[in-house]
Amino acid sequence: MTYYLYHYFEEEMGPFRNLSSLTIEEASKISNQIKYEGNTFASKRSDDYLMIRRELEEVARNKFIEKGGKPTNSFPHYMTLESCDWLKTWYKKPSSLAIEWNEFFDESISFTYGDLFPTMRYPDNKPYRKQVYTKKEIRKIIEEFGFPQDWNKMGDQGPERYIEVQIWGEEVIKRYIL
Structure with missing residues (x-):
């Protein structure tokens, strides 16, 4: 089966704008601006969000390398496997794009069953917690658990x-970067 990867973003900003690509000072400034403007999902993030994010990205990167991944970036860009309408609520004027997953080399993409934050931090001992998956592995997880956007809308x-x-x-x- 062929899957599509979706990226959601603020229409006026364009796709693949990434806080992790900035210095901590620049990212903090933008994060604070988002908080000040309010009314979006991102405006509710905790003060330590950026530090936690960078730590979790490093954990995910290392786990991916252990499984044969060959990341060229020290931080990832984020997408979802198949569409998730809920993510549109994160933005004032949402936009999205879809890219067929076979356009990406297997060694360049990893997956978590759920957002990186709860996947790596939520203490319920589900088998997919604290895990990073390859393309081959995520197919098996989907067979076992389905898509969260279907069973947990x-x-x-x-x-x-x-x-x-x-x-x-x-x-x-x-x-796709403007």
């Missing part, structure tokens, strides 16, 4: 709302 069944994709290189996405 309202978010009332746990923190997993989608399968997150971490893109560890610029090869494909550079075509």
